[in-house]
Amino acid sequence: MTRLNRFLSAACILLASSLAGIAAAQTPAPLPAAAFPLPLDKKMNMVRCTTCHDAHFQSGGNGMLLRSGDINALCTDCHTLADTASPAAHLDPSTGVLWPGPQYGTLFPRVTDTSQRGFCSNCHQAHGWPDEANAGQDYPSLLVNREENLCFACHDGSPAAKNVIASFAKSYRHPTTDYSNRHTTTEDGVAANFGTSNRHAECTDCHDAHVARADATAPVAPAAWNSIRGVSRIAVTNGAAGTAPAYTYRGPTDTTAPVAEYQLCFKCHSSWTTRPAGQSDLAVRFNTNNPSFHPVEGQGKNLNINVNSFVPGWNALRTTYCSDCHADNDASVRGPHGSQYRYLLKRPYVASGASRTTAATEACFDCHTFATYASTVSSDTVLGYSRFNRPGFEEGHSFHVVKKGAPCYACHDSHASSTKPHLIVTGRVPGLNSYTETATGGSCSPTCHGTQTYRINYAR
Ligand code: HEC
Ligand code: HEC
Ligand code: HEC
Ligand code: HEC
Ligand code: HEC
Ligand code: HEC
Ligand code: HEC
Ligand code: HEC
Ligand code: HEC
Structure with a gap:
């Protein structure tokens, strides 16, 4: 229960009116219309257990009494994703991979349910996940590991094809593995957060896990891939x-x-x-x-x-x-x-x-x-x-x-x-x-x- 309690205090007690879809992180968007009922607590306008769970019954799904067995649909009911027509590599329901199992510090187990291919739940847990290196804390942003260690789990040659971890082990490199906790999800737009007193370059300073995908045809410089x-x-x-x-x-x-x-x-x-x-x-x-x-x-x-x-x-x-x-x-x-x-x-x-x-x-x-x-x-x-x-x-x-x-x-x-x-x-x-x-x-x-x-x- 401690994990759930922490989730309650950390993420649950948040005003839904401040909901910001990830595609509009800068401008808080109003709660979008629900595809299936996601009741907020009427009195306090909060996310509750029953926002995601139905205490009595779940038709199909993974047995977690969720209001929808499709975890992505559950999450995207409130969080807007940038592009659903051409999904990010990570969110593609047919090619997206499953979390490969505990490594680089986390104990988050392998996701074996193939229906979770391309789901948010390969990187995020709605209740948060305990940070092995910091007793009593969860990893930030409801993630299952911290910073580059999350990405390394797959980008070390398997299941993702390219071994990026090998690049960061070379003599001359971006200092991605050299610093922790300098990058925050609220640092954007403020120059000093990238300056000499807080120098860093995490994977997510250069990549957005919810948007990144391969190009069908290579763009022409200087256009971004x-x-x-x-x-x-x-x-x-x-x-x-x-x-x-x-x-x-x-x-x-x-x-x-x-x-x-x-x-x-x-x-x-x-x-x-x-x-x-x-x-x-x-x-x-x-x-x-x-x-x-x-x-x-x-x-x-x-x-x-x-x-x-x-x-x-x-x-x-x-x-x-x-x-x-x-x-x-x-x-x-x-x-x-x-x-x-x-x-x-x-x-x-x-x-x-x-x-x-x-x-x-x-x-x-x-x-x-x-x-x-x-x-x-x-x-x-x-x-x-x-x-x-x-x-x-x-x-x-x-x-x-x-x-x-x-x-x-x-x-x-x-x-x-x-x-x-x-x-x-x-x-x-x-x-x-x-x-x-x-x-x-x-x-x-x-x-x-x-x-x-x-x-x-x-x-x-
Ligand atoms: C934002 C949506 C959301 C909210 C709010 C939420 N849950 Fe969950 N819960 C989930 C999802 C998704 C899973 C399934 C996790 C998986 O299988 O990857 C889950 C799994 C569970 C499980 C079974 C697995 C485990 O972690 O032990 C229990 C029990 C549970 N939730 C209870 C609760 C309770 C109690 C609350 C309120 C304090 C709550 N949940 C709030 C989404 C939510
Ligand atoms: C009923 C609406 C609702 C649903 C469903 C929902 N969320 Fe959220 N989520 C919120 C709100 C509200 C916040 C707080 C936003 C803020 O602080 O601006 C939030 C915050 C988050 C955060 C940021 C946490 C942090 O520490 O900064 C993550 C990550 C997240 N949600 C992931 C998920 C995932 C994954 C699911 C599906 C399992 C999900 N959410 C389902 C409403 C929802
Ligand atoms: C491949 C891993 C991965 C997957 C899959 C993924 N995310 Fe994330 N998500 C991240 C990372 C990493 C961050 C932290 C970004 C940062 O450091 O700036 C994040 C941050 C977030 C945040 C918080 C943004 C903020 O500004 O605080 C929300 C909300 C969120 N994700 C929702 C989702 C939802 C909804 C899904 C599924 C549709 C999803 N994510 C799938 C890796 C992932
Ligand atoms: C659960 C496994 C998994 C995790 C975790 C993960 N990735 Fe990926 N990622 C993949 C797979 C699989 C692809 C598809 C390309 C491939 O097979 O190499 C991909 C594709 C990408 C691409 C597009 C590459 C291209 O083809 O141009 C980028 C960029 C990327 N990931 C960055 C990240 C970052 C940054 C993180 C951490 C925030 C992360 N990934 C976490 C599995 C993962
Ligand atoms: C989020 C910040 C950030 C971004 C974005 C970034 N870098 Fe860096 N870069 C750094 C940091 C930090 C270092 C380590 C030295 C320093 O502090 O400048 C570095 C070092 C370098 C070096 C080595 C410099 C030397 O003296 O040997 C090169 C070359 C470089 N970056 C190129 C790039 C290129 C090209 C891009 C764009 C694709 C880029 N960087 C984007 C933060 C960043
Ligand atoms: C300083 C910015 C920067 C940082 C930090 C960074 N990347 Fe990249 N990454 C890039 C750029 C730019 C490209 C595209 C280069 C190209 O297509 O020629 C790229 C390409 C990729 C690709 C595609 C490789 C391929 O051959 O198709 C993957 C996967 C990837 N990055 C993952 C990561 C992961 C994981 C991390 C953190 C461990 C990370 N990146 C950190 C800038 C960065
Ligand atoms: C990635 C390809 C690439 C690499 C590597 C490269 N160049 Fe160039 N260089 C170009 C292109 C394209 C032009 C033509 C630009 C123009 O017409 O002004 C150019 C033009 C030049 C010019 C003429 C500029 C002018 O205005 O007259 C010089 C001098 C030059 N390069 C020197 C170098 C040196 C020295 C190196 C190694 C440190 C180098 N280049 C590496 C692509 C490259
Ligand atoms: C002793 C000085 C000197 C050295 C050393 C030198 N350059 Fe140049 N380079 C010049 C001058 C002067 C020009 C201008 C020619 C003109 O007036 O158009 C030039 C022009 C160029 C150009 C423009 C195209 C052209 O006309 O050739 C390129 C490309 C170039 N240099 C590349 C290089 C590379 C690569 C090296 C090293 C292998 C190099 N240069 C070494 C003096 C030098
Ligand atoms: C044509 C090749 C070429 C291109 C394009 C290029 N660089 Fe460089 N860069 C070099 C070389 C060669 C050095 C080695 C040191 C030197 O010659 O001063 C260097 C050095 C650097 C350094 C460390 C030394 C310094 O000047 O501070 C940084 C940082 C850097 N480059 C960043 C960038 C960024 C950012 C871009 C794009 C906006 C870029 N470079 C484009 C060839 C290039």
């Missing part, structure tokens, strides 16, 4: 180059276009909130009024780059996701969860201008052709796909990168530049002290030699 829809995000209106944009908070149910991946990242990686010392303000970096940027918020500024300077599938007209670069090194599990490489990159990258041999496995060559940018053994034709490789002249990419061991980092920023074209960066050592673009090429004064000019080998 269905897997990250239904979570709050930060939209931007860009001003002058190098300045922070105007921010608009968009709640979980706000589908105002665009619904973009970068807006999710900006919830924690822009000046909308506070970030650790030294971290870029990514919203300033990707401002589309900057002279150059990787095409995250929109198309880039250098659209006539020869298509052959890109690896097959990429070209200058394309847009990129943050997670085209920041992703698991194991390409079979998508998402910026964790990676064996620093900066949570899909491929390795050394953020230093120091002289070294650039390898074909590095981050940039996921999209830019290694043979064009970092090889001298390539033909003049292949080298010439880059404008900074004038055939017959030892001055361009291949000369610097291979012969002089100058890595991309010495001359380029990985994200953008708010003052220079071509992602050119000044002030790094070794690197460029200054750079000026001209109609036919450009000139620079590097830390390595005196001022030099170059000519481009095809029109910009």
Whole structure:
């Protein structure tokens, strides 16, 4: 009985007038009309035992004397779900899975009743469930485990196909497993809740378990996949180059276009909130009024780059996701969860201008052709796909990168530049002290030699 008593005090004694459907978490909705009678206590307007149970009789169902054997119908009689026409992966009555059994700390038993496929009851218990690690308490939100441990139960390779837990065990990862109890269901919309005094990134900061599902066809960057829809995000209106944009908070149910991946990242990686010392303000970096940027918020500024300077599938007209670069090194599990490489990159990258041999496995060559940018053994034709490789002249990419061991980092920023074209960066050592673009090429004064000019080998 203690469990029921706790439920009584925690969830039951709540005014039905404050009912907020999960699809409208921000605006309390009136109690929807009941498909079957769900009487509230007339005097106190409360959820009672008899709201869900019929003391005398249940036709069919699981023998729990519920007013409806269909637990989802029981719950959705009061809680609105975002999309019933194309249900979330977890709520699909035909493909949704059943809770696999006690693991990652909880003792909640395996759900064996196959009629509960896709039911709320695989993650929630109407009465709550005891938190093994905190005697006398239930897990929050009537869940059967806390935070990522709930998700790991299925997303460790079985029954869900992708082993996400392996990603979070890697050296560079979102700190999902590092903190508990920082995330709350009421934190949305308040920037300080994501800032330096409460830094965190739980699964539910990036995913909504009631909305997430696979895409029938892959969206085009920066449009968000269905897997990250239904979570709050930060939209931007860009001003002058190098300045922070105007921010608009968009709640979980706000589908105002665009619904973009970068807006999710900006919830924690822009000046909308506070970030650790030294971290870029990514919203300033990707401002589309900057002279150059990787095409995250929109198309880039250098659209006539020869298509052959890109690896097959990429070209200058394309847009990129943050997670085209920041992703698991194991390409079979998508998402910026964790990676064996620093900066949570899909491929390795050394953020230093120091002289070294650039390898074909590095981050940039996921999209830019290694043979064009970092090889001298390539033909003049292949080298010439880059404008900074004038055939017959030892001055361009291949000369610097291979012969002089100058890595991309010495001359380029990985994200953008708010003052220079071509992602050119000044002030790094070794690197460029200054750079000026001209109609036919450009000139620079590097830390390595005196001022030099170059000519481009095809029109910009
Ligand atoms: C919001 C709906 C809801 C309310 C309110 C509710 N229950 Fe339940 N109850 C359920 C559901 C759903 C189950 C079945 C759980 C399952 O099988 O996953 C259940 C199961 C039970 C069970 C059998 C399993 C167990 O946990 O021991 C008992 C006994 C029970 N409820 C008693 C009560 C009492 C007494 C109250 C009032 C204090 C109450 N319930 C209020 C939904 C509710
Ligand atoms: C008669 C209406 C009603 C039914 C049926 C109902 N709920 Fe609720 N539920 C509520 C109300 C009211 C609240 C409190 C909402 C608030 O605080 O704004 C609530 C709160 C919740 C919460 C949040 C608890 C917390 O700690 O924040 C969860 C989760 C939940 N319900 C799940 C369920 C599930 C699962 C079912 C089906 C077994 C269910 N509810 C059935 C009315 C209902
Ligand atoms: C795959 C697991 C899963 C399933 C299935 C699931 N939920 Fe949830 N639910 C969650 C998690 C996780 C949270 C906490 C969200 C957070 O941390 O922000 C939650 C939170 C909630 C809340 C509280 C929201 C708030 O703002 O406090 C309600 C209400 C709720 N769920 C209702 C339901 C109903 C109704 C169903 C079935 C139709 C359902 N859930 C099915 C995982 C699930
Ligand atoms: C009861 C098992 C179960 C639990 C618990 C669970 N999931 Fe899932 N989830 C699945 C299954 C099964 C799929 C369908 C895809 C698959 O088989 O991998 C899925 C799909 C998803 C997807 C969509 C993936 C896609 O195809 O793009 C996301 C995102 C997701 N889950 C996140 C979560 C999060 C976050 C939690 C914890 C709040 C969670 N899941 C808890 C079983 C579960
Ligand atoms: C074209 C590839 C690419 C894209 C797209 C990209 N990044 Fe990066 N990012 C990198 C590389 C490479 C580094 C390594 C460090 C460096 O070069 O400064 C990095 C570093 C970072 C860092 C740590 C260093 C810092 O600057 O604070 C953060 C945080 C980051 N990226 C977030 C993001 C976010 C958020 C997005 C999307 C809004 C994004 N990145 C898009 C390649 C990319
Ligand atoms: C910082 C944000 C963030 C966090 C935290 C996060 N995810 Fe993701 N996740 C994403 C993004 C973005 C994608 C989609 C990437 C894509 O489709 O390329 C994704 C994809 C997924 C997928 C689909 C993978 C596939 O290959 O189809 C699953 C399943 C998933 N996440 C589960 C989880 C679980 C479980 C947790 C917590 C343990 C979690 N995620 C934490 C951002 C996040
Ligand atoms: C809810 C907050 C949150 C969201 C949303 C989020 N992150 Fe993070 N991210 C963090 C935290 C916390 C860290 C750990 C370092 C820190 O505090 O910034 C981190 C670290 C990173 C790093 C490693 C930085 C480094 O210095 O090595 C990258 C890269 C990154 N995130 C990319 C992304 C991308 C891409 C997205 C969007 C798909 C995203 N993040 C969404 C909170 C978040
Ligand atoms: C996910 C694919 C992808 C990756 C990885 C990538 N790039 Fe790019 N890059 C692009 C695309 C697409 C463009 C074309 C944008 C345009 O036309 O302005 C581009 C353009 C550029 C430009 C020219 C920008 C201009 O305005 O002239 C430079 C310089 C550049 N990338 C450097 C790098 C470096 C250095 C790395 C590795 C740290 C890298 N890229 C990794 C996709 C990528
Ligand atoms: C010594 C400085 C330097 C280094 C090192 C360098 N770049 Fe560049 N890069 C430039 C300059 C200058 C331009 C501008 C060419 C122009 O005027 O259009 C450029 C342009 C580009 C472009 C735009 C398309 C084009 O014309 O080729 C890409 C993409 C690019 N660089 C990628 C890279 C990658 C990848 C690396 C590392 C393998 C790298 N660069 C290393 C100086 C450098």
